[in-house]
Amino acid sequence: MRDVAQRAGVGLKTVSRVVNEEPGVKAETAQRVRDAIDQLGFRRNDGARLLRQGRQTGTIGLILEDLADPFYSLLSRAVEDVARTHDCLLFSGSSAEDPSRERELALALCARRVDGLIIVPTATDHSYLASETAIGTPIVAVDRPVPGLAADTVLTANARGVQSGVEHLLRQGHRAIGFLGDSPQIYTAAERLRGYRLAMADAGLQIRDHWIEMAAPDPLTLRLALDRMLGGPEPATAVFCGNNRTSVGVLRELARHPDPPALIGFDDFELADLLSSPVTVVAQDPAGLGRIAAELLFHRLSGNHGTLQRIELPTRLVIRGSGERPPR
Template sequence: MARNPTMNDVAREAQVSLKTVSRHVNGATNIDPALAARISAAIVKLGYRRNLSAASLRPGRTSKTIGLVISDLANPYYSTLARAVESVADAAGYLVTIASSNEEGPRHDRLMDRLMEQRVDGVIVVPPRHPARDWSEVPPPIPPLVFLDRPAPFADADTVLADNAGGARAATLALSGAGARRIAYVGDSPDIHTMRERHAGYTTALTEAGIRADDSLTITSAHTREQAERAVGALLREDAADAVFTANNRSTIGALLAFQEAGRRLPLVGFDDFETSLLGNPPVSVVSQDIELMGRTAAESVLARLRGDTSAFATKVLPTRLILRGSERRPERG
């Protein structure tokens, strides 16, 4: 296999010095136009590409790459986050390397080590539900780091979160305000920070509405859409609840499928909007967090650190918005 062309090859082809080629490929603009044209033609002819991995090893040079470790790329929530991060990074001239931890602590640690071995300039991380290694055990140097969606115990990092508790409180109060008294909570494991916060908001709202919490109506095992569907189906068969708050989009979709299977629905508000939420009759009421804004904010935070921002590390909590579309109300009797 032929070797990749080098800057030396470009210099020989263009009949210029190696230093001039280096200045050209690194963006210098004060090169004689005739020389720049010859270098550009040589680059095209030879198929030369910069070796950014090697360049990043030299003092003062970077890989122009940001690592993004999320939980599950198959979840539309995380793919939207990734797209937002990528758009900001791309505009700043950075490539984003995306990987999924699948909520596994050891896998997350391997991904982090690999990204740092590849000399990424910064990292944005959604911490896994079961961390394996403490951040104090990560060998330095650690590049600029931003925790996204969930916090982690590491002082030298910025964090970007949504107001999970406030959004869940608003959703539950909307259901109680529409007359519900037995409001079920359906969500994923409380090991996940966002789920703990959303359940806390739910219980706060019950207290404010004068409703006694009922553990039998709290379901925290709905990791998948299918598990949520089975859980809500059981609530319907047992006539246990008169409304449902679903704590993420997969739980909401599972609840809707259970309603379809049973041929009847309960008042419902879900956390996180999703593309098909408007297709129901009525459309699904949701707590909407600006996922794109979260991704953009995380990317802007890590880029600011790369540009030299030395201000105190901070946690930014972005607001949520309750969108009532009718599903929070009891179905009208025919």
């Protein structure tokens, strides 16, 4: 600032007023200061300014499973939009479903004194963040609960959403329905499997072992699982996919089947409505999850210390054709 003041021929206080957009500086003088700032490449230290004013750092952290996943991209954008309305910057990172990477990211963000943290939990114990909440850093869990830590939580009604999709297949006449889910230790995968089992039990149907596959959706796993489900005695006539990545992988595999089964996916995905057989889905609201999680976080940052909240957002069944195929 001294260099700027010297080049513009003004005092430090004048530079400060221009930088902080305060009144009391003539337009000509202010322009001279701005020209000096541009010439010298001066940048205001917002962190130091906020701390001097006794305010927070103006940053929040967001830890997702995978920023490249369209579901999390929409969630992240919604968090960022809310943060902007609060004049706040967002720092984001991906845990890649790795608990040690999640812990490293979370502690790194807290060490940089973010004002609050939104996290899609991966680890089975988050007591390592207890010291952060103890000093007043609010934490909000989104998409999954956060084990070992008291925190506001925003979820999708996963089990009920899958129930609605399976019930729709039952109404089409299907009784042999397969389920392809993600790794069973993931909260959302376990909840969606629970919804599938509930719907089948409510219909009085016995589930065959080869109708269920719970694993990360890599191509070979999906191919082998579909071969088991659709071949041999008591083949599945319909398949429910537990997430959007599984749905896309299954569609690739079913391209080689002349008579594909009925199909419903949990999570919508891009171009699902434009395929030759548009995909029926149980749609979540990732933007809603992100927006509400961010609003809860800023609610806490504003000084509200009321009862912790657990919010579940409903799903909606989007009928497009693939889930309406009759049993073969």
